[in-house]
Amino acid sequence: MERITTIAALRAELDKVRQAGKTVGLVPTMGALHEGHASLVRRSVQENDVTVVSIFLNPTQFNDKTDLAKYPRTLEADCALLEACGATLAFAPSVEEIYPEPDTRQFSYPPTDSVMEGAFRPGHFNGVCQIVSKLFMMVEPDRAYFGEKDFQQIAVIRRMVADLGFKLQIVPCPVIREEGGLAKSSRNTLLTADERQTANHIYQTLRQSRDWVGQMSVQEVHDKVVSDINAVPGLEVQYYSIVDGQTLADVRSWDESSDIVGCITVFCGSQPIRLIDHIRYKG
Ligand code: PAF
Numbered sequence: 017m018e019r020i021t022t023i024a025a026l027r028a029e030l031d032k033v034r035q036a037g038k039t040v041g042l043v044p045t046m047g048a049l050h051e052g053h054a055s056l057v058r059r060s061v062q063e064n065d066v067t068v069v070s071i072f073l074n075p076t077q078f079n080d081k082t083d084l085a086k087y088p089r090t091l092e093a094d095c096a097l098l099e100a101c102g103a104t105l106a107f108a109p110s111v112e113e114i115y116p117e118p119d120t121r122q123f124s125y126p127p128t129d130s131v132m133e134g135a136f137r138p139g140h141f142n143g144v145c146q147i148v149s150k151l152f153m154m155v156e157p158d159r160a161y162f163g164e165k166d167f168q169q170i171a172v173i174r175r176m177v178a179d180l181g182f183k184l185q186i187v188p189c190p191v192i193r194e195e196g197g198l199a200k201s202s203r204n205t206l207l208t209a210d211e212r213q214t215a216n217h218i219y220q221t222l223r224q225s226r227d228w229v230g231q232m233s234v235q236e237v238h239d240k241v242v243s244d245i246n247a248v249p250g251l252e253v254q255y256y257s258i259v260d261g262q263t264l265a266d267v268r269s270w271d272e273s274s275d276i277v278g279c280i281t282v283f284c285g286s287q288p289i290r291l292i293d294h295i296r297y298k299g
Pocket residue numbers: 044045046072074077144147148166169
């Protein structure tokens with residue numbers, strides 16, 4: 017696997033790849049890689065001749081700068097994992113390389129980017145669209161792989177791809193979970209062993225809530241999920257939204273859509289660490 021830090025070197029490598037008629041898969045990451053990322057990379061390696069993995073902790077998507085400062089940075093271990101997964105190129109540029117000038121572009125895809133994470137982290141999805149659109153322009157992949165853990169992010173990126181006319185396929189990949197159910201996330205390394213156990217209650221409650229759908233209204237399921245999770249010491253729900261899986265608009269009845277997903281964000285522990293997850297009720 018080759019490590020590249022400049023856009024010029026990336027383009028030079030990819031020109032050769034294109035001239036040889038090879039296909040390119042892109043896995044965008046912010047580093048601190050885990051089994052969830054590895055599953056995306058392995059899938060890309062299976063489906064493309066060349067797999068580019070970007071490792072770039074994108075400052076423009078952090079509205080909370082202490083969150084950015086806390087984010088784990090593990091470049092050497094990341095590269096070892098990518099090598100083991102069969103990635104071809106690791107692209108790990110500096111902030112100056114990606115943003116030689118401040119990026120003033122504004123993206124707006126309501127309601128996908130204005131609800132839930134968009135409401136609680138203003139500017140977050142604008143930053144995601146800035147970096148992902150730059151990566152798509154630099155790499156020009158045939159396919160780009162994203163984890164379904166960030167369910168809302170995929171909906172926003174789909175809108176951006178349609179809006180800007182990128183010629184590529186978005187490949188959503190299933191959530192990878194710890195044994196107890198906690199969705200794998202780079203932020204999990206910031207939890208203590210006890211907090212990880214506590215955090216397992218989030219997905220356990222979401223799974224249970226699927227059984228309530230036949231007997232309860234959308235509002236009742238919503239309220240019970242929130243109260244059951246809040247009853248666990250060390251957990252505090254920031255929001256729980258039951259939405260249409262495509263538009264992310266709130267649904268009020270189970271008949272309103274054929275694709276219904278519950279999306280949650282929970283604070284865990286004393287620091288606290290913000291964890292997101294989701295459950296599909298229909299579709
Ligand atoms: O999902 C992430 O890790 C990031 O939002 C992404 C897509 C790599 C953009 O920085």
